[in-house]
Amino acid sequence: MKYEENDPLLLMHFQEAIEQRAYAAGGGEFVAPAQRMADFCSNTISSSLPSCSYLPGIASSQMSDVLPKFIHTTLQEGLRSFGKKMHGYYINEAVILAAESRTSSPVRIPRDSETLQHPQIKNLYPCGEGAGYAGGIVSAAMDGERVAGSVGLVLSK
Numbered sequence: 001m002k003y004e005e006n007d008p009l010l011l012m013h014f015q016e017a018i019e020q021r022a023y024a025a026g027g028g029e030f031v032a033p034a035q036r037m038a039d040f041c042s043n044t045i046s047s048s049l050p051s052c053s054y055l056p057g058i059a060s061s062q063m064s065d066v067l068p069k070f071i072h073t074t075l076q077e078g079l080r081s082f083g084k085k086m087h088g089y090y091i092n093e094a095v096i097l098a099a100e101s102r103t104s105s106p107v108r109i110p111r112d113s114e115t116l117q118h119p120q121i122k123n124l125y126p127c128g129e130g131a132g133y134a135g136g137i138v139s140a141a142m143d144g145e146r147v148a149g150s151v152g153l154v155l156s157k
């Protein structure tokens with residue numbers, strides 16, 4: 001992966017590149033690339049996979065083809081380390097799927113802290129995950145509630 005260091009959308013391109021690799025590794029149709037945990041840590045392609053509740057299905061893949069090296073090796077170290085601390089954690093029945101890449105947007109749309117409107121565009125209320133104000137169901141709901149309150153205040157005037 002090659003990136004322009006000063007590109008303000010750098011981390012969005014980074015996220016997109018991982019998603020594209022995961023999509024390709026699963027063979028398309030949103031089938032998720034998968035690897036058993038011990039196989040993941042030893043860079044071995046799993047010859048079989050346990051059943052999984054992910055509905056589009058899973059396909060045995062080499063996760064190093066999907067994840068950037070620093071993420072792949074850090075996860076390998078972390079899983080091995082947890083395995084030493086928690087008996088029964090590090091097993092080959094556990095399956096790793098790629099990639100849970102949705103999180104707070106790496107780019108934040110500015111908004112006024114009082115009115116919650118965009119500083120330059122009146123009546124535009126950046127809100128929730130895509131605007132960079134939430135990173136999950138609860139924080140998005142709470143931000144939505146806050147913004148709805150501000151819109152309600154304006155409408156009631």
Ligand SMILES: Cc1cc2nc3c(=O)[nH]c(=O)nc-3n(C[C@H](O)[C@H](O)[C@H](O)COP(=O)(O)OP(=O)(O)OC[C@H]3O[C@@H](n4cnc5c(N)ncnc54)[C@H](O)[C@@H]3O)c2cc1C
Pocket residue numbers: 102127128129130134135136137138140141144
């Ligand atoms: C696979 C997956 C698993 C997840 N698991 C968890 C979890 O376990 N726990 C957790 O806390 N979070 C989880 N999340 C994250 C969570 O779903 C999001 O953080 C949350 O839904 C963000 O809420 P939101 O209202 O900000 O955005 P969204 O829920 O994305 O809502 C944005 C809405 O805007 C609509 N929209 C977009 N463009 C336009 C347009 N031009 N005009 C009109 N409407 C438009 C979209 O259709 C969508 O309905 C997961 C996300 C994914 C994808």
